[in-house]
Amino acid sequence: MTDMSALPPTGLVNYVRRDAAQPLPPPANMTGWQGWVRENLLSGPFNIAMTIISAFLLYWIFAPLLNFTIFHAVWTGADREACLITEARPVVGACWPFITERLQYFIYGSYPLDERWRPTIFFALLLVSVAWVLWLNAPRRDIGMLFAFVFTPAVSYWLLTGGNPAFALVGVLALAIDAAGAVFGTVGSILSAIPFIGWILALPFNAVDRALNLIANGGIGGLREALGRGFFWFDLLISAAALAAYVFRNRIRYTEADFRTALTTILGVAVAFGLFVGVTGLDAGLKPVPTNLWGGVLISLIVAFVGIVFSLPCGILLALGRRSKMPAVKLFSVILIEFVRGVPFITVLFMASNMLPLFVPEQYAPDKLLRALIAAAIFASAYMAEVVRAGLQALPKGQYEGAMAMGLGYWQMMRLIILPQALKVTIPNIVNTYIGLFKDTTLVVVVGLFDFLKTIEAARIDPKWAAPTTSATGYMFAAIFYFICCYAMSRYAKATEERLGKADKR
C-alpha cells in the first residue's frame, strides 16, 4: 500500500502555497451593468455605431408612441369635447375615454344589456379551460380535457344562444334513433353482400325518425326552423357516411374487433351528440339571443377557438390522408387541401354569405356565424395539414421501418412513434398557423359579423366622439389587444418547444 496523498512534512517546502490565492474581483468596468454595456453595446467602433443608430431608432419610434398613448393622452371625459384641440391643450394624444365608454361594446357587441352575464360566464369558462389544459402541473388534466372540449362548448352554446327547448325533447330522441338507424343500415350493408338486409334493418328506425322529424318540423314553437336545419345537415352527413361505408365495404377485410370498435365509436358519437344536444337544449328560461347581436371580442374568440380546436385533429387526419396509399382517401385529402389553399379565405366567406342563400332555401341556410365558423375550421385544417405533413416528411424513413419491424399497426405506429416526433418539430409552424388564424378572424367582417376590429371601426365613426385622434386611439387599442393575445400564444409555444426539446440538447 502506497500513500499517494502523503504530503512532505511541513517546513521542507515552505515556499509552496498550500491553498489557492483568493481571486481578485474583476475590474469594476467588467461586471454589473457597466460590464454588460461595455461587452454588448460598446465593444468596438462598429458596435458603438450600431448602438447609437439603434438608440436613435428606438427614440424615434417610442417617443411619439409614448407621447401619444400616455403623456399627451386624454384620460377622462364624457364626449368629444374632452378630446378636442383647445388653446389650453394644443397637442392631443390618445382619446382613452372613448375606449372606456365603448369597452362594453367592444367586448359584447350588441348582446342585450341584461343578458351580458352570459358571455361573461363564457369568457370565464374559456379561461378556466385554457388554463386547465395548458398548465402542465394542473391537477386532473384528463378531467380538464373533458371540461374544455365537452362541457365548455355545450354549456357555452346553451348560455350564449339561450337554449333550444324543442331540441331537447324531440331532438335527442330523433337524433339517437337516426344514429341507430344509420349504424344498423351501415353495418347491415357491410355485413351482407345483399344491401337489402341493411335497408330492412334500418327501416323501422327511419320511419320513426321521419315521424319525429315531421313532428319537430310541424311546429313545436318557433324553433322548428333550427330543428329542420339540424336534421337536414345531420341526415346528409349520416347518409354520406353510410354511402362511403357501403362503397368501401369490400376493399378492406374486417374482423370482429373492427366491428365492435366501429359500433362503439358510432354509438359513442351518437350518445355524445345526443348529450350535447340535450344540454344545449335545456330550457332554463333564458332569452334566446340571435347571433346577429353577438359581437366584439366574443365573436373573435369564438371564431378563433373553433378554428384552433378543430384545425389540429382535422389537419393531422388530412396530412395522414395525403400520405396514405388508399387512393380515395388520398384524392379526397389532396383535393380538399389544394382547393382550400388555392382560394383566398375572403372568397369562401363571400361565397358563403352571398351564394348560399341563393342555393338553399332560406330556412336551410346555416346561421351566418356558423358559416364563418365552418369556413374558419376548414381553412385552418388545410393549412395545418401541410404543416403536419412537413413534420411527417422530416422524419427519417428508419423511424417508420423501425415501428413496422416492431410489429406495430398503422395507428399504433402513428400514435406512438411518428406523430409525437413529427408534431414536436412542427410546433413553431403550428403556432404560426394559430397566430395567423387568430388575426384572420378579422375577415369575418365580410359576412356582416361584427368582430372586435369591426366594433372599433363602427364605434369610431360615431359623431359623439368625433375628434382628431379618435380613430387612431381605436386602432391603437386593437393593436394592443391583438399583440397581447398573439404574444401570449408565442410565449407558450416557446416554453413547450423548450420542454420537448430537452432531449435534443443532451
Add this chain to the structure above:
Amino acid sequence: MKKIIASLAGVALGAIAVASAAQAQGTSTLAAVKARGVLNCGSNTGLAGFGQPDAQGNWNGLDVEYCRAIAAAIFNDPAKVKFVPLSAKDRFTALQSGEVDVLVRNTTWTMSRDTSLGLNFEAINYYDGQGFMVKKSIKVASAKELSGASICVQQGTTTELNLADFFRANKMELKAVTFATNDETIKAYDAGRCDAFTTDASGLYAERLRLAKPDDHMVLPEIISKEPLGPVVRHGDDQWYDIVMWTHYAMVTAEELGVTKANVDERLKSETPDIRRLLGVEGKHGEALGLTNAWAYQIVKHVGNYGESFDRTVGAGSPLKISRSQNNLWNKGGLQYAPPIR
C-alpha cells in the same frame, strides 16, 4: 344501398317540399315578415348619423329609424327589427336573394339600379348631394368663388367627376389634389394642403367634427350633384312596396300636420280631417295596406315624425348639426313632399 337511396330521396323530397312551401310564402313579403315575427332590414355597417351603434350596442341613425318605423307599422313594436349589416358590394345581392326584406342603407336612387337590377326605389328619406367645406380664413361664401382654389378630393370616385363637371360648366380654374382614400383626403385637408374639401354633404358634416379645429371650417351652401337616398325593395311585391313607401310619407305627413311623438295621443281627439285620416280615426287606409288602421299612429308613437327623426339623428339635436335645407318640408323651402292620405 337502398337505405341510402331511400334516405337521400327522403332528404331531397323534404327539402323540395319545404322549399316550395317557402316559395309559396315568399309571394307575400308582408306575410313572411309577420310569420317570422321580425323585419330583416339591410343596414349600414356604420355611417355617422345614418346607422351607428351606441355604447350599449343599440343601432341609431336616420336609416335605422326608418327600419324601426316599418316594424312599428307592422308589429306595433319598433324593436322587432333584425339589422343585417351589408357592405356596399353585397347589399343588392342580399336583397335579391331574400336575405333582407328591405334595404335602408343610404343607397342612391339611380335609373339603372331601379330598372336592370330588379329593384324598386320608393321614397327619398334624405336628399344628399356633393358639397364643399372650406377654411373660413379664405373668405369664400359660395362654391362659385372657388376658381383657382386647391381642392382635396378622393381619387376615382363620382365625386371627382362631379367636381370636374362643375368647374368646367362654370368656366372656373380647377386645382384638384387627389388622394386614394377618404381618410387620407381629410387628413391632407386638415394639414392645410388644400383650401377646400369636397364629398357628399352628409359626409362633410361628419368629417368636419374630426378636424383639429372644426370651428375654423364651414360647409358652403351649394350642392353640385344629386344623391337621392332612400329605401329599396325587390320587384314583384306591390303591397310591400306600398308599405315601405307610405311609412316615409306617414312620417312626413305627421310633421306637416304637427303630430309628434309627444302629442300623438292627444291628437287622436283632433277634429282636423287630415289628422283623423292619418291616425286611423277615420277611413280604412291602414287596412288597404294590409296593416291595421293605427299603422301611422304606431309609427309616430314609437319613432316620431320625419322632422323629429331627422333632428335626433343628423340634425340640430345631434352632434352633426346638418341643416334641413333640401330635406325640409315642401312648404318650408325643402323637397320633402308627401302625397295626401285620403
